[in-house]
Amino acid sequence: MIFMLSFMPYTSIGETPKEKADEIDQKVADLLSKMSLKDKVGEMTQLALDMISVGEPHNTKEPHQLDPAKLKKVFRDLRVGSIMNVSGHAYTREHWRDIMTNIQEIAMKEKGIPVLYGIDAIHGTNYTVDATLFPQQITLAASWNPSLAFSLGSITAYETRASCIPWTFSPVFDLGRDVRWSRLWETFGEDVFLVKKMGVSMVKGYQGDDLNNPYHVAACMKHFLGYSTPWTGKDRTPAYIPERQLKEYFVPTFQAAIDAGAATIMISSGEMNGIPVHANPKILKDLLRDEMGFEGLAVSDWEDILLLVSRHRVAKDHKEAIKMAVNAGIDMSMVPMNTEFPVLLKELVEEGEVPMERIDEAVSRILKLKFQLGLFENPFYNADKYPDFGSEKHATASFNTALECLTLLKNNDNILPLSKTGKVLVTGPTANSINALNGGWTGTWQGRNEQYNTKGKQTILEAIQAKLGKEQVTFVEGASELEAVNIQEAVEAAKKAEVAIVCLGEMPYTEKPGDRDDLYIPDAQRALVEAIVETGTPIVLVLAEGRPRLVSKFEEKVAGVLLAYLPGNEGGRAIAEVLFGDYNPNGKLPYTYPRFPHSILTYDHKGTDQIKTDFSYNAFNPQWEFGHGLSYTTFEYSDLNLSSKQLDAKGNLNVSVVVKNTGKMDGKEVVQLYITDKVATVTPSVKRLRGFEKVDLKAGESKTVEFSIRASNLAFVGIDNQWVTEEGEFEVNVGGLKGEFEY
Numbered sequence: 001m002i003f004m005l006s007f008m009p010y011t012s013i014g015e016t017p018k019e020k021a022d023e024i025d026q027k028v029a030d031l032l033s034k035m036s037l038k039d040k041v042g043e044m045t046q047l048a049l050d051m052i053s054v055g056e057p058h059n060t061k062e063p064h065q066l067d068p069a070k071l072k073k074v075f076r077d078l079r080v081g082s083i084m085n086v087s088g089h090a091y092t093r094e095h096w097r098d099i100m101t102n103i104q105e106i107a108m109k110e111k112g113i114p115v116l117y118g119i120d121a122i123h124g125t126n127y128t129v130d131a132t133l134f135p136q137q138i139t140l141a142a143s144w145n146p147s148l149a150f151s152l153g154s155i156t157a158y159e160t161r162a163s164c165i166p167w168t169f170s171p172v173f174d175l176g177r178d179v180r181w182s183r184l185w186e187t188f189g190e191d192v193f194l195v196k197k198m199g200v201s202m203v204k205g206y207q208g209d210d211l212n213n214p215y216h217v218a219a220c221m222k223h224f225l226g227y228s229t230p231w232t233g234k235d236r237t238p239a240y241i242p243e244r245q246l247k248e249y250f251v252p253t254f255q256a257a258i259d260a261g262a263a264t265i266m267i268s269s270g271e272m273n274g275i276p277v278h279a280n281p282k283i284l285k286d287l288l289r290d291e292m293g294f295e296g297l298a299v300s301d302w303e304d305i306l307l308l309v310s311r312h313r314v315a316k317d318h319k320e321a322i323k324m325a326v327n328a329g330i331d332m333s334m335v336p337m338n339t340e341f342p343v344l345l346k347e348l349v350e351e352g353e354v355p356m357e358r359i360d361e362a363v364s365r366i367l368k369l370k371f372q373l374g375l376f377e378n379p380f381y382n383a384d385k386y387p388d389f390g391s392e393k394h395a396t397a398s399f400n401t402a403l404e405c406l407t408l409l410k411n412n413d414n415i416l417p418l419s420k421t422g423k424v425l426v427t428g429p430t431a432n433s434i435n436a437l438n439g440g441w442t443g444t445w446q447g448r449n450e451q452y453n454t455k456g457k458q459t460i461l462e463a464i465q466a467k468l469g470k471e472q473v474t475f476v477e478g479a480s481e482l483e484a485v486n487i488q489e490a491v492e493a494a495k496k497a498e499v500a501i502v503c504l505g506e507m508p509y510t511e512k513p514g515d516r517d518d519l520y521i522p523d524a525q526r527a528l529v530e531a532i533v534e535t536g537t538p539i540v541l542v543l544a545e546g547r548p549r550l551v552s553k554f555e556e557k558v559a560g561v562l563l564a565y566l567p568g569n570e571g572g573r574a575i576a577e578v579l580f581g582d583y584n585p586n587g588k589l590p591y592t593y594p595r596f597p598h599s600i601l602t603y604d605h606k607g608t609d610q611i612k613t614d615f616s617y618n619a620f621n622p623q624w625e626f627g628h629g630l631s632y633t634t635f636e637y638s639d640l641n642l643s644s645k646q647l648d649a650k651g652n653l654n655v656s657v658v659v660k661n662t663g664k665m666d667g668k669e670v671v672q673l674y675i676t677d678k679v680a681t682v683t684p685s686v687k688r689l690r691g692f693e694k695v696d697l698k699a700g701e702s703k704t705v706e707f708s709i710r711a712s713n714l715a716f717v718g719i720d721n722q723w724v725t726e727e728g729e730f731e732v733n734v735g736g737l738k739g740e741f742e743y
């Protein structure tokens with residue numbers, strides 16, 4: 001059956017948002033009433049592009065081509081509602097336009113319902129050739145500047161729609177509290193407050209005020225819930241998270257995204273406390289829907305319903321797994337490489353194992369999003385109206401973002417900024433690789449294939465050569481990520497240089513392929529550094545890495561350390577700007593950089609922490625602390641002032657502090673406000689970040705920064721697992737200045 005709908009465009013002038021929403025609800029109800037069960041279960045199915053492409057799944061033919069017979073099967077026979085991602089690698093915009101036109105034409109012809117296409121556009125539209133590639137999320141978090149997350153979101157939305165795609169599987173709202181995890185770099189780091197601020201801005205950038213806008217896309221917060229803290233540190237291994245911790249740390253970031261209107265959510269692949277999240281109605285219904293009030297579409301993660309059988313072993317076969325997951329609250333199955341889902345789900349409904357109301361609820365959410373995105377009116381878009389796709393303007397936005405993220409961790413005797421006139425050696429595995437700057441989900445899933453890199457982007461080496469002139473720069477690779485290449489040659493070159501810029505880190509990865517057994521920087525890279533140390537030439541380390549690879553075995557022997565994280569396509573240029581003093585660094589760590597692999601603790605750990613010996617309560621002795629980051633200028637904090645010594649349930653307490661740039665260079669500073677609850681019924685953290693603001697100060701300039709504290713900023717999840725603000729004394733700490741108040 002084909003659904004012929006007659007309706008007014010819902011963007012009519014003068015309509016209130018409420019009228020618009022009611023109109024969409026009405027359209028959804030009308031359409032739903034005309035759909036058969038087969039249509040409905042098809043809507044709930046999401047297949048990978050491979051399933052409608054020439055060739056075999058996981059091995060489609062090159063160059064990529066849609067397969068007309070498969071298209072017919074998928075849309076006419078299976079009535080599939082959603083398609084996702086790429087067959088292997090990025091495509092040109094033209095190819096995307098052809099794919100989408102083809103898909104939507106056939107879907108409209110066969111079903112009268114447009115397809116909802118989703119893609120991982122996570123640091124820019126990374127599956128479209130020549131799109132603007134931004135720093136990855138962890139890098140962005142280091143800027144502590146939510147407006148940059150907004151700009152990344154809106155430019156990515158623009159370029160994703162320019163590729164005819166209306167839905168991105170981003171941002172990640174998981175907390176990056178375990179630095180061993182291979183997807184740490186896809187998070188905004190370890191702190192709830194910082195993640196909320198950055199994530200909400202990114203969602204707003206993606207979605208704008210109205211999803212039915214050709215320059216915005218639907219966001220997908222992921223991966224709900226508890227995905228980021230696997231017990232082993234390895235991706236997709238079990239997590240054990242007590243209810244109190246879950247509520248206090250892991251839920252609030254998603255709640256903030258829901259409150260900000262995030263349209264969709266992706267469910268965690270993991271199992272938590274022994275129950276796979278995909279089969280847990282307590283999480284997917286009681287918590288997500290009833291408590292948190294989420295009304296949008298919940299999509300499974302890749303193959304996760306099938307994995308209830310093969311990995312988690314809570315279901316005996318695919319059919320039982322589908323029953324569990326759909327009844328638990330999954331609206332759409334990212335199947336995505338098999339066509340059994342709609343067939344088995346239909347049987348389950350007919351057998352009375354899955355109630356029709358559950359199906360109608362799921363399908364309504366999917367249809368609603370399709371209406372909200374304007375897909376019924378215009379399933380194809382006008383791909384020509386995006387003159388800024390991959391433009392210089394967008395590249396500049398990415399460059400400015402990268403600049404604000406780079407974090408200067410160490411600068412002994414002001415070795416940095418470097419002089420532009422001396423000879424430098426550039427060496428190390430990440431020195432001459434754009435891929436090392438971009439990380440995973442770049443052109444391909446693992447981000448290692450250079451074929452899809454944007455032409456003309458500079459590596460760290462190329463950017464330094466452009467700045468100093470080639471004659472001043474010697475490049476010797478020295479070591480690859482895991483093996484020595486020509487360390488002796490690097491040593492000889494170091495002897496002739498004034499400084500050695502040693503670029504270490506990791507080559508791209510994500511998910512399971514990114515699991516590692518050892519957090520220390522690989523031996524070959526360490527050997528390169530130690531060999532150069534012997535020459536006496538000072539060393540500046542540049543770290544391009546998705547997670548903090550430990551440097552404690554040699555850190556004392558280097559003079560400077562600049563952490564680049566994964567700064568994106570413009571990262572090489574940004575690094576050169578900072579190294580040679582054309583930009584004053586102002587990034588701050590969004591996670592705690594550990595010193596030892598067996599001492600991994602977040603900044604907001606518990607315990608007294610008074611004695612830094614082996615016998616201290618929690619042995620918190622990181623390499624660099626959360627929030628740390630140096631500048632080429634100096635900032636002085638003074639005049640910490642609390643508006644009152646007493647805060648009550650209804651009131652506000654204002655905290656102000658004066659920050660002065662006391663150095664010779666203009667610079668930005670992130671003013672961070674921490675609060676310590678001195679005594680509480682549940683052991684309190686040593687401190688919690690409760691506010692921050694980035695200020696831009698000219699040399700000599702000072703500004704007063706103000707924060708407002710309310711009772712809710714002091715709340716925690718108490719002994720009965722409910723949120724509570726307890727009476728007592730609190731300490732405020734801003735830039736080392738302390739104040740006290742009572743609640």
Ligand code: BGC
Nearest residue numbers: 085120169222269301302511
């Ligand atoms: C990842 C998700 C991603 C999805 C679609 C999964 O393997 O966990 O983050 O959005 O694949 O590519």
